[in-house]
Amino acid sequence: MSVQIVATEFASQPVKFTKMQGLGNDFMVIDAIHQSVQLEATKIREWSDRNFGIGFDQLLVVEKPTQDNVDFRYRIFNADGSEVQQCGNGARCFARFVYDKGLTDKTEITVETASGVIVLYIEAQGFVRVNMGLPNFEPSSLPFLAETQQEEYAINVLGETLLIGAVSMGNPHAVLPVDDVKTAPVEKFGKALESHPMFPERVNVGFAQKIDKTHIRLRVYERGAAETLACGTGACAAMVVLRQWQQVGDEVTVTLPGGDLLIQWNGEKDSPVWMSGPAVSVFEGEI
Numbered sequence: 001m002s003v004q005i006v007a008t009e010f011a012s013q014p015v016k017f018t019k020m021q022g023l024g025n026d027f028m029v030i031d032a033i034h035q036s037v038q039l040e041a042t043k044i045r046e047w048s049d050r051n052f053g054i055g056f057d058q059l060l061v062v063e064k065p066t067q068d069n070v071d072f073r074y075r076i077f078n079a080d081g082s083e084v085q086q087c088g089n090g091a092r093c094f095a096r097f098v099y100d101k102g103l104t105d106k107t108e109i110t111v112e113t114a115s116g117v118i119v120l121y122i123e124a125q126g127f128v129r130v131n132m133g134l135p136n137f138e139p140s141s142l143p144f145l146a147e148t149q150q151e152e153y154a155i156n157v158l159g160e161t162l163l164i165g166a167v168s169m170g171n172p173h174a175v176l177p178v179d180d181v182k183t184a185p186v187e188k189f190g191k192a193l194e195s196h197p198m199f200p201e202r203v204n205v206g207f208a209q210k211i212d213k214t215h216i217r218l219r220v221y222e223r224g225a226a227e228t229l230a231c232g233t234g235a236c237a238a239m240v241v242l243r244q245w246q247q248v249g250d251e252v253t254v255t256l257p258g259g260d261l262l263i264q265w266n267g268e269k270d271s272p273v274w275m276s277g278p279a280v281s282v283f284e285g286e287i
Contacts, residue, residue: 016030016035016286017284017286017287018097018281018283019056020280020281022089022090022232022277022278023089023258023259023261023277024228024229024230024257024259025089025090025230026056027058027060027093028047028060029059029061029097031103033103039059039061039077041080041081041082045079045080048079056079057078057079057225057228058076058078058087059076060074060076060090060093062074062094062097065112066112067112067117070110071098071110071111072094072104072109072111073111073113074091074113075114080225083114084171084224085114085115086113086114086170086171086233087231087233088132088232088233088261088275089277091111091118092120092128092232092275092277095122095130095279096126096281099122100281107121108120108121109122114170115133115171118131118133118170126278127277127278130274130275132236132275133170133273134269134270134272135236137166137244138168141168141172142168142172142201142203143172143199144172144198144199144203145198145199145200152164152245153165153166155193155198157189157192162193164176165237165241165242165245166203169237169240170233171204171223172199173203173204173234173241174199174203175206176208177209177210177242178209179209180209184209186207186219186221187221187227190207194221194223202223204221204222204223205220206218206220206234206238207219207220207221214251214252214253215252215253216238216242218234218254220234220235220256232261235254235263236265236273239265239273240265243265243267244267260277262275263275
């Protein structure tokens with residue numbers, strides 16, 4: 001299906017895009033190698049509007065690499081126009097996009113991001129496996145204003161003391177264990193934690209319910225996007241924090257509102273986190 005959206009206020013050439021989703025986490029994906037694209041924050045906010053624009057959680061941009069031995073540069077913008085370092089669900093959609101569009105014939109794709117180089121693997125049945133890199137528990141990597149690195153932190157939020165884990169998966173995450181994700185105060189504490197003074201660059205907030213050693217249920221309040229149906233880096237963060245707390249094993253299914261992701265990590269800080277899940281094209285368009 002092809003959709004053309006005419007925006008009369010933009011005098012520039014129409015921009016071709018693909019709308020994609022990974023477990024309901026949705027994206028506008030642009031090839032900025034073969035077309036010229038201006039990425040002003042105002043324009044991104046207009047595109048992201050679900051009533052007057054295309055509607056998406058993040059904008060993904062494919063660019064030429066700036067490093068040797070890398071296939072592409074991968075840039076991510078939130079719906080509010082802010083640029084971020086990493087997005088796991090977006091990485092899977094990015095891989096499917098460049099492969100399906102014939103930008104590469106590789107099934108092992110090396111990509112540079114603002115947080116470092118990652119490797120994406122095209123698998124059967126529309127799945128993509130992503131080497132998400134090493135988890136970084138050092139507070140300064142998020143950044144998180146804690147004096148020392150700990151497995152668990154007590155933080156005052158709206159007059160209550162919450163116990164959280166904190167980790168960078170290329171972007172900052174706070175993980176809050178809950179008894180039941182269905183009744184977890186995601187909007188209340190998610191919004192307050194996202195902009196908490198101890199996270200000077202804001203933070204993604206995961207509400208994680210352990211089902212058993214191999215299964216976690218998760219809801220994520222994303223930085224700059226509020227709660228989304230799925231968050232790949234959030235699933236990785238929840239798994240590694242609970243793995244560090246010895247509550248789960250090396251391979252865990254993370255169930256988000258949009259579906260399941262398989263996350264693997266052996267608990268060693270010099271070992272990467274692996275994520276597998278779907279990536280689906282929804283429609284093509286111009287704006």
